[in-house]
Structure formats: structure tokens, C-alpha cells
Amino acid sequence: MPSFTRRALLSKLAVAAAPPVEDAGRHTLIVVFLRGGADTMNLVVPYADDSYYKARPTIAIKAPTGDSDKGRALRLDDRYGFHPALQPLHEKFNEGRLAIVQAVGTDNTTGSHFECQDQMEHGDSMAASAAGGGWLGRYLRTRANSKLGPLSAVALGTTLPESLRGAPVASVMQSLEEIAIRTPSGKPDAAAAVLAAMYGADVTLLGAQGRETLDLFKRVSALQEGGYKPANDAKYPKDGFGNGMREIARLIKARVGLEVACIDVGGWDTHFFQGTTDSFQAERARILAEGLAAFDADLKDQRGSFTVMVTTEFGRRIYENASLGTDHGRGFALMTLSNQIQGGRILGKWPCVVENDSPAGPGGMQIQHDYRSVFAEVLRGSLGLDSTAASTVFPKCEFGKVGLVA
Secondary structure (H helix, E strand, C coil): CCCCCHHHHHCCCCCCCCCCCCCCCCCEEEEEEECCCCCCCCCEECCCCHHHHHHCCCCCCECCCCCCCCCECEECCCCCEECHHHHHHHHHHHCCCEEEEEEEECCCCCCCHHHHHHHHHHCCCCCCCCCCCCHHHHHHHHCHHHCCCCCCEEEECCCCCHHHCCCCCCEEECCHHHHCCCCCCCCCHHHHHHHHHHHHCCCCHHHHHHHHHHHHHHHHHHHHCCCCCCCCCCCCCCCHHHHHHHHHHHHHHHCCCCCEEEEEECCCCCCCCCCCCCCHHHHHHHHHHHHHHHHHHHCHHHHHHEEEEEEECCCECCCCCCCCCCCECCCEEEEEEECCCCCCCEECCCCECCCCCCCCCCCCECCCEEHHHHHHHHHHHHHCCCHHHHHHHCCCCCCCCCCCCC
16 A cells, blocks of 8 residues: 555645635636637637728638538627627627627737737736736635635646636646546545545544545545546547547536636637638637537536636737738637527627728728726626725726626
8 A cells, every 4th residue: 555644644635714605606617728829710600790801812811601500600790790700709708608898909919929828917007007817716715715625726738827826726637537546456435434534533624625625536536436427428629629628527527616627628729720610720710619608518508607718818910911821919809608698699790900000900990999998897707706805916907898797
């Protein structure tokens, strides 16, 4: 039997300073970050605007003529259509569960991936001093009285995202197997029994944390027995994003108190040969849509228990460049999937600038919605953020009405 120390076991997780309460994890916010500055003009296609086609003679997505037309945008309303690779999300919009907010962005005009990602994850503004930590970390601190558990905040990947910096609890993993008790025999029951006896006699805070962690191990192990079988014939893509969304679904089903999960989809910096419906960007869109659709199907019976928000650090310019790609812009379209939001709508006007100069350069998209206002509404609709806490999470922000929640 392997040797364990109390601290070695607890170091598997970033454990909070107190045990969880009953309402922890009643609803989970999943933040999907499209790293690289996604060209949302080709994801949410403004097919009714002739200037879009004039500015993109090679890479524009064809206007819809019917929802079944291959290689054309899938109609959302009289102005916009989905990239055909987002077809798995089309029905979510039609069901009134997916909403899109147009022209979201930061006040950062540098065009730097690092600076814009960093600012967005910290929840800051260029016009104000840094708030300290990440926006999700600050949100979780407002929940301090709820005594979060060790798996209340999870990042799927290998590093902790800046948005969770300063959180009272946060864990990083690629799969649930990483938090299992491992023994040479592959049978952890005996080790768990010894640890349970050790922690059962310990009346200190460390003992309470140990008992809590062992309880989580038991819940996770129950999902691992016989291999995980997604519900409702959900089929997760065998890629990093699909695998990550499957693990988030398992954590939600295990009822471990998950409140916030973060996951990335990279590869959106399409300066060269962006393509249309059969291209690298189209493949990124397919990965995103299929992973989200599988997750939604897997949790069909628990759709009131989660909200997914999809963001990126900035959008692209309207015109294609000489390399048949797109350069860094400003505004972008943000998506959210939830039963808690007013879906089936595209919020915001079409703020495309073709000839006028903007901080993003000629052809940039004007920003109508400060990203912090959008994030705050998502938090309000999903996790019940009130106005007082919102000012703590996003200090010195003048919140504007977005319309995602009533």
C-alpha cells in the first residue's frame, strides 16, 4: 500500500479554508475562451449587409437561401446567419436558449493578444487602475460566506487562467482521473478506508478538509466505474475541447459543488488563408459547436443547472487582407447558451465601419457593449450576482443594459 501524508493528499486540490454549503454548485458557469481573436463576422454572418461582401470578396460566407443549403450561412434572422460549421448550435438559437451579443469589446486599442486577454481576464479597464486578481476570482470571493468547496472552480487544461487568480479555491486538471486516489493495485478502497479513519479522528480544520476531499473522491469514483457513459446518446468529439467539456459534465453530475469552469479553444488568429466553409477557421468552429452540442445533450435533463459563455479577446476587421485572412480588430460577437437568459436573439446593432478610421484602423468594428457589462449580466442571470457584488467584481465600471436577462 502506498504511503500517504495528509498534506500530500490535500495538495492534489487547491482546498478552500472551510467546508461547502448546500447551495454550492446549484448552477455552473462555463467560460469558453476563443484564444487568438476570433473572426466572429464569419461566425455570425451579417449576410444582409452588401458592404460585408464587398470587403470580403474571397472569404465571405454566402448568404442563406434555405436552412438546408450546404456551404451557406444558416439563417438566424433577417440580418444574420450562422457559419455552417456552427450548425449544431443552430437549433439552440431557434429554441430560444442561445443568445448573441454584437459589438462587445474592451477599451484596449493595442491589438496585442497578450494585453487584451490579460485585461479581459482581470476584468480591468485601461482608464482605471488594476483591480487585482481575475474577475472570476473576485466573484468567488464575494461567495466567501458560502464556504466554497475544493472543486468549486476548475480550469480544464494545464495552467490556471488569469480570470481565476485570487480565487479562494481553484483547481487545474485535464481529467477527473487526476484527482483519483492511485494505488499500485489499482484498487483504492483500502487506502481510502485508512485515510477516512485517520481524518475521522482529526477534529482540526485539516481533518475536516480531508473528510471533504475523500467524499469528493467517492463521488468522482462513482462516475469512473465502468467508464463514463454520456446521457442521451451525446457524442463528444475526440479533441481537447470535446474531452474538456465531457469532464465538466462529469463534475456537474457528480454534484461536487462546481460553480465556475474555464476552458479554452485556441487557434483563432487567422491572418493567412482564413478560408470560408472548408478551412482551418471552419474546423475551429466545428470543434466549438460539436463540443457544446454534445455537452448540452449530455445534460439535457439538467439544462437549468448551467450557463455557457463564449468570448474572445477581440474581433477582426471587416475587410480581408492581401493574404486572404483578417487582421486584428476590436468588437466581436459573444455567445451564451443557457435556460437562464433571453435567447433566440442577437442583441446590439450592426456597428460596422468601412471607410472611417477607428482605434482598430480602417474597417474596424465599433464597440457598443463594454465586455464587463456583458460578463456582469451573465453572472447575474446564471449565478445571481447582485449590483453590490457587481461593483466589487468589476470596480469603476459604468454598467450598461445589455438585455441578456430581464
